Amino acid sequence: MMFSKQRLMAVTALMSLMFSLWAGGENASAAQTSTLPPQASLPAPGPEKGGLASLYPGDEGIERDPRVLYVDDFETGTIDQIGARWGSISNKENIDLSDDIHGNSPGNKSVHISENGHLYTHTAGADSMYARFYVKFHEKTGYVHHFVHLVADRTPTPWPKGGAGETPPGDAKFSTGIEPSGRWGKYPPPGIWNFYTYWHEMKSKWGSVYEGKPTPIEPGRWYCVEAMLKANSSPDKADGEQAFWVDGELYGRFTDFRWRTTDKLKLNSFWLLFYNTDQPARHNKDPKPESRVMEVWFDDVVIATEYVGPVSARPSQGKKKAVPSKSALLTPGLLTPEPGSAVYAQKFENGPDNFEGGSVTDDGVDGSKAYAFPPKGVSIWDTYSTPVRESTTIRFKLKPLCDARTVSILIWSKKHKDNCRYNVSGLQKGQWRDVEFQAIEARVGWGRKGPSLEGDVLDNIKLVYEGAESDRILLDDFEICE
Numbered sequence: 001m002m003f004s005k006q007r008l009m010a011v012t013a014l015m016s017l018m019f020s021l022w023a024g025g026e027n028a029s030a031a032q033t034s035t036l037p038p039q040a041s042l043p044a045p046g047p048e049k050g051g052l053a054s055l056y057p058g059d060e061g062i063e064r065d066p067r068v069l070y071v072d073d074f075e076t077g078t079i080d081q082i083g084a085r086w087g088s089i090s091n092k093e094n095i096d097l098s099d100d101i102h103g104n105s106p107g108n109k110s111v112h113i114s115e116n117g118h119l120y121t122h123t124a125g126a127d128s129m130y131a132r133f134y135v136k137f138h139e140k141t142g143y144v145h146h147f148v149h150l151v152a153d154r155t156p157t158p159w160p161k162g163g164a165g166e167t168p169p170g171d172a173k174f175s176t177g178i179e180p181s182g183r184w185g186k187y188p189p190p191g192i193w194n195f196y197t198y199w200h201e202m203k204s205k206w207g208s209v210y211e212g213k214p215t216p217i218e219p220g221r222w223y224c225v226e227a228m229l230k231a232n233s234s235p236d237k238a239d240g241e242q243a244f245w246v247d248g249e250l251y252g253r254f255t256d257f258r259w260r261t262t263d264k265l266k267l268n269s270f271w272l273l274f275y276n277t278d279q280p281a282r283h284n285k286d287p288k289p290e291s292r293v294m295e296v297w298f299d300d301v302v303i304a305t306e307y308v309g310p311v312s313a314r315p316s317q318g319k320k321k322a323v324p325s326k327s328a329l330l331t332p333g334l335l336t337p338e339p340g341s342a343v344y345a346q347k348f349e350n351g352p353d354n355f356e357g358g359s360v361t362d363d364g365v366d367g368s369k370a371y372a373f374p375p376k377g378v379s380i381w382d383t384y385s386t387p388v389r390e391s392t393t394i395r396f397k398l399k400p401l402c403d404a405r406t407v408s409i410l411i412w413s414k415k416h417k418d419n420c421r422y423n424v425s426g427l428q429k430g431q432w433r434d435v436e437f438q439a440i441e442a443r444v445g446w447g448r449k450g451p452s453l454e455g456d457v458l459d460n461i462k463l464v465y466e467g468a469e470s471d472r473i474l475l476d477d478f479e480i481c482e
């Protein structure tokens, strides 16, 4: 729960910011407002004063505030276009636009998901993330398995990564889900709001749960929900936080987290998720799971580095459409550094170079040569050498001529005197697969929970898989980029 000391500090910071703005005089504010709405130069009002949304009646123009990371009011575009700008959509056939809107809606449409589906997107990296959204469960809703998540991911991909039951390394990932939970049948569906949280110091491999105010969620009613994650200020400090608000009321605030072990790990991913299985009905001893209707509506997503708050008042013309945001991953180099130039490239047209363990063969990409290797592997040593930076990238193509679906990649680390590992799974016999990953994704240990290759030198690689001695996988278009 909230410490009064922190409240005092927040008020002090707000006052000093206000004083500095006043002291700046007219010229300073004129310079700031040429392209930004005038509200953008105001200090952010805290939760007690309505938040950023109070500066933008009806959310009008809120997407142009520099503190705002992402906006979608679902007023623009088709489901396909919405999926494209978010970057990842799943079970598209279960997602449609609806005219069911909340009482303060400045628009005409919401997004509606049946059974299972998600929209997943990325923002510029930030040290704190506030995600406000409106949500309504179907009046006959059952219990929900997993729901909306805020994520810090060092090596973001357009698609959400799994990770259930895995403790993430402190320099790679942390996340929290704002989720409805029946708390083992204690509350009627969908339950109460709670946090479901994963980070490197979590107590069990299945994450940690944080219950807030135990007010049951009413099915069939719109709510304004806002979840916040604030990273610890430095790697050795346990001063991270998380909090959530319902209709502008603080329901839970949890402090003293050491979410991350490096400042390079930023909050940058948002997962509007509706994930259902039969598990929560069993866990909550739902007496009539067959009568449940698993549907949810979302609207007015605003993600910011400050508290947003519920929509305040009406837009100037009664209704408005936002200029919706797009995933930060769609702007090359914004979130992950672009791979540098190639320090080594091999297409096997002139032989194997220093690759060992297999042999050059035909049937490469587009009728070229490739390198065929058996289960015990292919490796290359002392042929290239490059310091591992954030941008250092390994690329190649694989095509199994056998039933193997997973290839393990081993990179020997001089620094850790152990192999760093990365796995490629889901390979299909007879099909080329493009593999690309950042060198810092390779980590020590079978479960890849140890340290990464960060700060090491990349000068070797080995690829192995399980199979019969006569099995072969083709390797082609191998490339190491700085």
Ligand SMILES: [Ca+2]
Pocket: 073, 074, 075, 105, 107, 108, 109, 110, 299, 300
């Ligand atoms: Ca809307």
